[in-house]
Amino acid sequence: MQIPMLRRRAGKPPENRSAGAIVVRRLLPAAIVLPAVVAAIRLVGERQGLYGTTVGVALFAAVTIVLTVVLVLWTARRIDALEASRAELESERDRFYSLSPDLLCIAGTDGYFKRVNPAFTTVLGYSDEELLSKPYLEFVHPDDHDATVHEADRNELGVATIRFENRYACKDGSVRWLSWRAVPAGERIYATARDVTELKALATMKDEFIGLVSHELRTPLTSIRGYLELVLEGEAGELTERQRTFLGVVDRNSERLLRLVGDLLLLAQIDAGQFSLDTGSVELRELAGECVEAATPKSVELGVALHLTAADAVFVEADRVRLAQVFDNLVSNALKFSSRGDEVELRVGRREDRAVIEVVDRGVGMSAAEQEQLFTRFFRSARASREAIPGTGLGLVITRAIVEAHRGGIEVESAEGVGTTFRVEVPLAADAVDSVSEVAA
Amino acid sequence: VSPAQDNRHVVVVADDDADIRGLVAVQLEAVGYEVHVAEDGEAALALALELRPSVCVLDVRMPGLSGYEVTRALRTRLGDAVRVLLLSASVERDKVHEGLEAGADAYMEKPFTAKELRDRVRELLGNREAAWAARC
Numbered sequence: 001m002q003i004p005m006l007r008r009r010a011g012k013p014p015e016n017r018s019a020g021a022i023v024v025r026r027l028l029p030a031a032i033v034l035p036a037v038v039a040a041i042r043l044v045g046e047r048q049g050l051y052g053t054t055v056g057v058a059l060f061a062a063v064t065i066v067l068t069v070v071l072v073l074w075t076a077r078r079i080d081a082l083e084a085s086r087a088e089l090e091s092e093r094d095r096f097y098s099l100s101p102d103l104l105c106i107a108g109t110d111g112y113f114k115r116v117n118p119a120f121t122t123v124l125g126y127s128d129e130e131l132l133s134k135p136y137l138e139f140v141h142p143d144d145h146d147a148t149v150h151e152a153d154r155n156e157l158g159v160a161t162i163r164f165e166n167r168y169a170c171k172d173g174s175v176r177w178l179s180w181r182a183v184p185a186g187e188r189i190y191a192t193a194r195d196v197t198e199l200k201a202l203a204t205m206k207d208e209f210i211g212l213v214s215h216e217l218r219t220p221l222t223s224i225r226g227y228l229e230l231v232l233e234g235e236a237g238e239l240t241e242r243q244r245t246f247l248g249v250v251d252r253n254s255e256r257l258l259r260l261v262g263d264l265l266l267l268a269q270i271d272a273g274q275f276s277l278d279t280g281s282v283e284l285r286e287l288a289g290e291c292v293e294a295a296t297p298k299s300v301e302l303g304v305a306l307h308l309t310a311a312d313a314v315f316v317e318a319d320r321v322r323l324a325q326v327f328d329n330l331v332s333n334a335l336k337f338s339s340r341g342d343e344v345e346l347r348v349g350r351r352e353d354r355a356v357i358e359v360v361d362r363g364v365g366m367s368a369a370e371q372e373q374l375f376t377r378f379f380r381s382a383r384a385s386r387e388a389i390p391g392t393g394l395g396l397v398i399t400r401a402i403v404e405a406h407r408g409g410i411e412v413e414s415a416e417g418v419g420t421t422f423r424v425e426v427p428l429a430a431d432a433v434d435s436v437s438e439v440a441a
Numbered sequence: 442v443s444p445a446q447d448n449r450h451v452v453v454v455a456d457d458d459a460d461i462r463g464l465v466a467v468q469l470e471a472v473g474y475e476v477h478v479a480e481d482g483e484a485a486l487a488l489a490l491e492l493r494p495s496v497c498v499l500d501v502r503m504p505g506l507s508g509y510e511v512t513r514a515l516r517t518r519l520g521d522a523v524r525v526l527l528l529s530a531s532v533e534r535d536k537v538h539e540g541l542e543a544g545a546d547a548y549m550e551k552p553f554t555a556k557e558l559r560d561r562v563r564e565l566l567g568n569r570e571a572a573w574a575a576r577c
Binding site for chain 1: 458460461464467468471502530531537551552553554555
């Protein structure tokens with residue numbers, strides 16, 4: 001209580017408003033100074049013969065009593081005002097405490113809840129008395145006991161909980177998933193929990209949906225494309241030129257559908273945080289060569305020359321299938337947005353500890369506004385829409401996600417009428433970086 | 442009687458989808474394999490134990506015994522005398538590892554082309570012959 005007083009003397013604004021501090025601050029100086037000053041005045045009066053000893057004592061007592069009563073009343077009013085504001089704060093806090101749909105509680109390091117808000121009863125079905133009467137661990141699902149004990153031990157050591165999920169058994173026998181945040185303070189742990197049961201169920205549904213779409217769309221597509229291939233192979237007899245042309249249309253469009261299904265599934269996986277890489281050592285010059293070979297029929301059809309420039313082998317630690325998808329997406333875009341007679345160049349090289357892949361076209365280019373939106377889902381450039389260039393607006397979104405999953409980056413440089421360059425950088429494989437520095441040394 | 446007597450490799454194909462089953466059968470018969478089909482895991486296992494095929498092409502997701510379960514049973518009963526190729530329409534790559542852990546020799550995602558299927562089966566038979574040669 002002395003510390004706030006000292007602080008006050010040091011000229012700091014009043015911070016501690018405890019009742020004790022107010023009493024001490026107001027009454028203690030008065031208790032010392034008041035009798036001393038009044039007694040001194042009485043003595044001076046007596047010596048100058050203004051009044052006798054009897055009157056002097058009576059005056060001393062009367063003045064001291066009046067001043068003390070005034071001081072006490074003044075202090076009491078301050079304390080009343082303080083308590084009123086404190087009660088106001090408490091009722092504000094209690095209103096939020098009751099209003100919160102999230103579970104709020106204070107738990108002791110002895111393993112018991114000390115206070116719980118009404119959301120506990122709403123979510124779990126137990127009354128306050130039931131919740132406070134048993135160790136909280138008894139409400140936790142048995143499979144989550146160990147993890148919960150471990151987390152509580154961490155809290156006891158002073159570590160705050162940012163996110164911890166466990167299951168609680170409700171009074172009606174059902175189970176709810178709770179996601180916790182907690183901060184320890186001495187013997188107490190202040191914690192909030194959110195009921196994430198529905199979110200968990202939604203995440204599971206989304207996973208199941210991905211699985212279902214994946215299976216239910218790809219299985220019929222397998223049949224369509226497989227039998228079509230057999231017919232085109234002549235397995236069901238010779239085809240006329242007209243039949244072959246028509247079946248070619250079926251083939252192209254079923255392939256397009258398949259690609260779309262693949263893109264949507266990949267996006268769903270990325271959104272669900274299930275996108276994972278199957279990494280190994282990949283040599284980019286070879287991979288780029290395969291990509292150019294695969295794209296050559298298309299480039300011939302469009303009348304666009306496609307070149308690969310790659311001086312040395314470049315090794316990266318990567319997911320070969322996904323990285324091939326990056327090459328394919330960028331090269332196929334460059335071809336689509338070039339005109340007959342144009343050139344597209346695929347360059348593979350390295351800069352410091354990174355592999356650099358560039359796809360350069362001398363096509364129509366893009367405005368700055370379009371470049372900004374390039375990586376937005378379902379975005380199509382004005383030209384793509386106007387000239388009905390096939391595409392879904394998902395390719396670059398997926399390309400970027402794949403590059404970023406490889407701890408790399410993608411950027412674009414474009415000028416209208418000049419062309420566009422996409423540049424992808426990914427880290428070199430660790431041993432490839434070493435061999436470079438050895439050469440440099 | 443060894444089914445391989447006439448030098449034609451026997452392949453057992455199992456998929457609960459009749460179209461896919463037929464497709465795989467035609468794709469392989471067209472290049473000379475003797476193909477037998479089964480519509481679920483139990484039938485595939487029974488057929489494989491009876492015919493002792495060189496290769497089994499199994500769909501992962503089938504009612505009753507799954508492709509993984511049939512693979513495990515085949516490994517227990519026939520050892521490495523049979524090559525197993527799993528087919529799946531799933532895009533989850535965990536499945537690949539799960540299949541290989543069950544003892545499959547290869548894994549292919551649907552859809553696949555006739556060429557991919559035939560190449561894969563040929564590779565598996567090459568491995569099988571190499572394995573036999575190494576043992577002799």
